[in-house]
Amino acid sequence: MNTETENIYKELGISDKVYRFSKEILDSLKQRFCEIDQTAEYNQLKVIKAMQDNKVSEACLLGTTGYGYNDLGRDTLEAVYASVFHTEDALVRPQITCGTHALALALMSNLRPGDELLSPVGKPYDTLEEVIGIRPSKGSLAEYGITYKQVDLLEDGSFDYENIKKAVNEKTKLVTIQRSKGYQTRPTLSVQKIGKLISFIKGIKPDVICMVDNCYGEFVERLEPTDVGADMAVGSLIKNPGGGLAPIGGYIVGKKECVENAAYRLTSPGLGKEVGASLGILKDFYQGLFLAPTVTAGALKGAVFAANAYEKLGFAVVPDSAQSRHDIIQAVTFGTPEGVIAFCKGIQAAAPVDSFVTPEPWDMPGYDSKVIMAAGAFVSGSSIELSADGPIKPPYAVYFQGGLTFEHARFGIMKTLQSIADAGLVTF
Numbered sequence: 054m055n056t057e058t059e060n061i062y063k064e065l066g067i068s069d070k071v072y073r074f075s076k077e078i079l080d081s082l083k084q085r086f087c088e089i090d091q092t093a094e095y096n097q098l099k100v101i102k103a104m105q106d107n108k109v110s111e112a113c114l115l116g117t118t119g120y121g122y123n124d125l126g127r128d129t130l131e132a133v134y135a136s137v138f139h140t141e142d143a144l145v146r147p148q149i150t151c152g153t154h155a156l157a158l159a160l161m162s163n164l165r166p167g168d169e170l171l172s173p174v175g176k177p178y179d180t181l182e183e184v185i186g187i188r189p190s191k192g193s194l195a196e197y198g199i200t201y202k203q204v205d206l207l208e209d210g211s212f213d214y215e216n217i218k219k220a221v222n223e224k225t226k227l228v229t230i231q232r233s234k235g236y237q238t239r240p241t242l243s244v245q246k247i248g249k250l251i252s253f254i255k256g257i258k259p260d261v262i263c264m265v266d267n268c269y270g271e272f273v274e275r276l277e278p279t280d281v282g283a284d285m286a287v288g289s290l291i292k293n294p295g296g297g298l299a300p301i302g303g304y305i306v307g308k309k310e311c312v313e314n315a316a317y318r319l320t321s322p323g324l325g326k327e328v329g330a331s332l333g334i335l336k337d338f339y340q341g342l343f344l345a346p347t348v349t350a351g352a353l354k355g356a357v358f359a360a361n362a363y364e365k366l367g368f369a370v371v372p373d374s375a376q377s378r379h380d381i382i383q384a385v386t387f388g389t390p391e392g393v394i395a396f397c398k399g400i401q402a403a404a405p406v407d408s409f410v411t412p413e414p415w416d417m418p419g420y421d422s423k424v425i426m427a428a429g430a431f432v433s434g435s436s437i438e439l440s441a442d443g444p445i446k447p448p449y450a451v452y453f454q455g456g457l458t459f460e461h462a463r464f465g466i467m468k469t470l471q472s473i474a475d476a477g478l479v480t481f
């Protein structure tokens with residue numbers, strides 16, 4: 054029955070051996086994929102219910118210009134986000150330019166000079182180092198007299214409760230918890246674990262604001278951090294919740310006061326959420342959110358497929374083939390630059406856009422080694438679309454994520470397998 058499919062894989066450069074190896078791996082994942090589909094089903098219904106409860110109408114899909122007063126679509130979308138995340142309020146705007154901006158906004162608007170910020174889960178995402186002032190930067194929190202404390206995770210990835218307790222003091226105003234491992238090797242935190250950490254911290258200091266960097270985590274589980282006590286969750290619309298359709302944007306969901314502070318900072322004191330024209334972007338925000346649960350599920354299946362394929366070939370993978378998933382990122386350690394480069398070339402060759410481009414390692418600003426990146430995305434830099442990158446330094450690991458459809462993610466991984474085989478790094 055599959056001759057046409059096998060033939061088109063062949064036309065796309067996949068050998069019989071790689072095809073059969075991939076097929077075998079996939080056949081072993083039926084149960085796993087079924088569980089992912091069940092989560093997607095629940096989350097799809099959660100999103101539809103939020104849209105219905107908030108009476109999304111055709112008029113909501115149109116935008117405003119100028120000041121953007123009385124923007125029905127924008128205000129309704131924010132109500133929909135608040136319903137999906139079970140929060141009092143939400144700020145969802147194209148004027149929030151990326152995930153880092155959303156996080157910076159949430160932090161800067163809710164902290165005041167003399168306050169202290171605490172990360173009880175180790176070093177935050179690279180770009181936040183300059184926001185906080187861990188690496189000096191103009192306009193950092195440090196410049197405004199906001200101090201920072203960090204408690205690293207223990208060797209086994211668990212929370213260092215003893216030192217967290219010691220770190221919370223009278224100045225501690227906000228606790229930032231990064232859900233995803235980002236580009237580190239620590240485990241990603243499950244929503245349940247985040248809930249436990251928040252309870253512990255609130256037990257010490259009930260009025261502390263608990264914020265979760267939710268990037269890459271949305272819709273991977275049925276619960277979100279705001280279901281387990283987070284006062285704010287923050288993320289990017291060119292990752293999971295934009296469903297691949299949002300061309301820009303970020304969100305902050307949470308307690309009314311926290312969101313209001315953020316809105317006053319984003320626009321201006323006194324104006325807050327009242328201004329900010331949505332222009333023509335709302336249809337993509339709504340439709341992207343509508344697609345986000347199944348798009349995330351496809352990306353998740355791609356990550357599981359890759360973990361199983363590369364583990365079988367003898368490479369170290371994080372998370373491993375069987376571990377439960379709490380974000381969409383997959384790391385594969387090759388141990389050689391050639392492996393990282395061949396993998397990225399495979400991802401690029403599978404792209405719908407720019408498939409003919411050959412990615413090369415380059416000196417990217419802000420990194421201390423060369424980095425190779427593969428992406429052929431409809432939205433520039435979108436990492437819910439299939440993409441990969443790896444710093445050219447030991448342990449020579451590649452991080453990849455995304456895929457708007459599982460079929461594309463699967464094909465992308467098959468191209469990487471073909472690419473590393475063609476480079477003579479494995480035999481099938």
Ligand SMILES: *Cc1c(COP(=O)(O)O)cnc(C)c1O
Nearest residue numbers: 151152153178233235266268289
């Ligand atoms: C992507 C990401 C960010 C930053 O988002 P940008 O849109 O790249 O600015 C922050 N934290 C985590 C965990 C991320 O994955």
